[in-house]
Structure formats: C-alpha cells, structure tokens
Amino acid sequence: MNVFVIVGKDDNPIYQAAFISQPKGSTELCHLHQFLIHAALDCTDEQVWTTNSLFLRAVDFFHEMHTSAYVTPGHCRFMMLHDQPKIEDNLKNFFLEAHELYLKVILNPFYEPNTPITSPAFDAKIRALGKKYLS
Amino acid sequence: MIGRSERMCSAACLELMHAEMVSYFLSARETRESAQKEMERLGFRVGQKLAERYTKDYGRITEPMEVLRFIFSDFWPVVFSKPPDSLTTNNNSLYYIEDTDFRWTSKISVTSRTTLEDASYFLTFPCGIVKGAFAALDVDADVKADFQETPSRCLFTIIFKGKAIPTR
Numbered sequence: 001m002n003v004f005v006i007v008g009k010d011d012n013p014i015y016q017a018a019f020i021s022q023p024k025g026s027t028e029l030c031h032l033h034q035f036l037i038h039a040a041l042d043c044t045d046e047q048v049w050t051t052n053s054l055f056l057r058a059v060d061f062f063h064e065m066h067t068s069a070y071v072t073p074g075h076c077r078f079m080m081l082h083d084q085p086k087i088e089d090n091l092k093n094f095f096l097e098a099h100e101l102y103l104k105v106i107l108n109p110f111y112e113p114n115t116p117i118t119s120p121a122f123d124a125k126i127r128a129l130g131k132k133y134l135s
Numbered sequence: 136m137i138g139r140s141e142r143m144c145s146a147a148c149l150e151l152m153h154a155e156m157v158s159y160f161l162s163a164r165e166t167r168e169s170a171q172k173e174m175e176r177l178g179f180r181v182g183q184k185l186a187e188r189y190t191k192d193y194g195r196i197t198e199p200m201e202v203l204r205f206i207f208s209d210f211w212p213v214v215f216s217k218p219p220d221s222l223t224t225n226n227n228s229l230y231y232i233e234d235t236d237f238r239w240t241s242k243i244s245v246t247s248r249t250t251l252e253d254a255s256y257f258l259t260f261p262c263g264i265v266k267g268a269f270a271a272l273d274v275d276a277d278v279k280a281d282f283q284e285t286p287s288r289c290l291f292t293i294i295f296k297g298k299a300i301p302t303r
Contacts, residue, residue: 054195072187073191073272
C-alpha cells in the first residue's frame, strides 16, 4: 500500500495517487492516509533545513506506516506513505523521476503553479512509475 | 537534462519576440506603469518556472546568499546567454549585478528620438525573470535595472526585503 501526494507551497494537495495492491478498503482508510500525510508535513518542514539532499528519508512513523518526503528546491513536497521500510532506494528513484515529470508540468505555460495537476498523461506516467519502482 | 537532447532557441527569435512584446504592451495598456507591471508579472512567472527547472540537480539551497550565488553563476548564464560581469554590494541588503554586454538589449540603438529611458522598458521583463527566480527559491527580493550610458551595459539592483542582513 503506497499513497503518493504532491503538496504545494500553501500546504494544498496538488496531486494524489494511491498504489494499493489489495482491494480497496473503506473510505475511512483513505481519510486516514490523507490525515497521516498532512500530519507529516510539519516533520518535513523541520527536517528540510537540516540536509542539502532533496530526499528526506522517513520523516514520520505511525502504526507501521512510514512517510517519506522529497522536497524540491522550490519547496514543493512529494510525500509517500508506505508500509515497507526497506524500499528506500526505489523510493529515491521514484521521487527523482516524479520530479522530472513535475518539472515538465510546470514548464507548460497553461499550468498555473500551485494548482491541482489534472493532466491525464501525468497521471498515467506516475502510475507507470509506481508499478516500476513500488511493486 | 530535460528532453532527449539539448534544445536551443534562436537568439534572434527571442530578441525579436521580446521587442514585439514590449511594443505590444506599451501600445495596448493605457499607462506605461501598467504596461511595466504586466511585463514584470509575466517575467515573474517565467522566472519562477525557470528557477524550478534549473535547480533540479542543485540540492537544497538554505541561505539567501546561496540563492544569490546560484542566480549569479548558474541561472544568469543559462537564461541570458553569458555570465554576468560583477557582483557588488553596499553591505546593506543592496546587491548589484553588472552585465557589460547584456544580450537582450545590446542591439538597441539610442538616438535623439529614442532615449535610454524609452529603452529601459526592455529591462522590465528580465527584471521580472530574476525576481521570479528569487521568489521561487523563497527569497523576497525586488529587482530593478538601469542602463549605464549605453544599452549594452546594465546594472541590476537587487534589494532584499525583510531584515537588513539576509538570514534564514
């Protein structure tokens, strides 16, 4: 179970993708995932200035679910909620490629930064990345 | 690098389009101030996106001075085709970047009818770009530019807002 959320500068969610291998649980689980990710934002903001690397390993931990973060130099946060602590390297590669895709979206002149990303092509590519690195 | 190979843009194309843009805004807006504001706003958005793109492999930038260094040594050469010539300060939150051969304006000719002041509208968009780049990296700075005697020599003044000595 992995949930990927891109959070903008005003703590607004810009994009969300859930890579869930088991059948969909109740909607309560979805709310819990969102809640955990947003709760991890504070921890992320604390850890951001402690390192020069863009990839912050596990920033938060709750009930066997880890949150990892990757913060772009423009302070856009990529958060991943996952339950397997051993996929750090895969996560890093996932985040790097997601960053490239995000940059391509930003360079689109019709896209206003800090607004939700609705491009189906972006969504398809992120899901392909998820299949490649997270399963 | 984004994309399969390094894509270049024709410099002549860029200069001509920039000239058309300045001409369009000066004629389409009622006052010169609103035209300048609009061009600066456009430059701001472009600068934000360019800064995001060029800091991709840079790592975290934690100090405003590092942002300034990034703008001076990495951002400027890529956006304005050549590195700037000098960076000076008055030690009180004012920084000056001088470019003695600013490509975007070096071909403007100044006559008795078209003065340097008229040509200064060509610096609004580049100022916006630099300002947007600072803003994307979380530094609140105002950027103004002037010509030093000829349209090739430009002095960009960067005013860091907030505390006198920028610290995070």
